[in-house]
Amino acid sequence: MAQANNSNHVDDQQKWDRFQLVTVADGEIIRLEEVPDPVFSEKMVGEGFAVIPTSEYVVAPVSGVLYQVADTLHAYVIETDESVEVLVHIGINTISLQGKGFQSDLKKGMHVTKGDVLATFSRAYFEEKDIPLVIPVVVIKGMDDETTVKMDYTKDGIAGETVAMCVSREEQN
Incomplete structure (x- = not known):
């Protein structure tokens, strides 16, 4: 069991x-x-997991609206209907690539369904630029002191199918 990042709180209106x-x-x-x-390993932005990909595509871990898409x-x-926000960050220090090696037609405000492709990337380009090939997935808003997290670490996860993280909490009255 992991503890939630105490700095993130769900709006009392959302249940x-x-x-x-x-x-x-x-x-x-x-x-x-x-x-x-x-930033990720010390959980400065929130709780989550990461993937060392064998594929060159990245899918949505949850359904919701694209709250932010980096230029x-x-x-x-992705913001869910319950106002939970989940960050998917492809690679480490990849902002320095200025979009090279990535492809996506998605824009802020679009709806995605769990398993929809968010982007593709070039493994060869990442390796050429010595970019660590790891994809952090972090809940950046929506967890609080009542949150419990269960992780499932595996060597052979399947994109859009394998449940990596289950978040729950007791019903508040």
């Missing part, structure tokens, strides 16, 4: 008791602490 995040790429699901970037196509924030 949920459980949601799941699926893996965003085929590959190995690892602990966030293993990501070679302290450089390396990062996506």
Whole structure:
């Protein structure tokens, strides 16, 4: 069990008791602490997991609206109907690529369904630029002190299918 990031709180108006995040790429699901970037490994932005991908496409871990799409196509924030926000960050220090090596037609405000492709990337280009090939997936808003997280780490996750993280909390009266 992991503890939730206490700095993120759900609006009292929003009520949920459980949601799941699926893996965003085929590959190995690892602990966030293993990501070679302290912003993620020290959970400065929230709780989550990461994927070492074997595929070159990245899918939505949850259904919702694209709250944010980075101009450089390396990062996506999805907001669910329950106001939970999930960040998908493709690679480490990939903002420096200025969008090169990525492809996506998605825009802020579009609706995505769990498993929809968010972007594709070039593994060869990442390797040429010595970019760590890991995809952090982090709940950046929506968890509080009542939140419990269960992770499922596996070497052979399937994009859009394998549940990597289950978040739950007790019903508040």
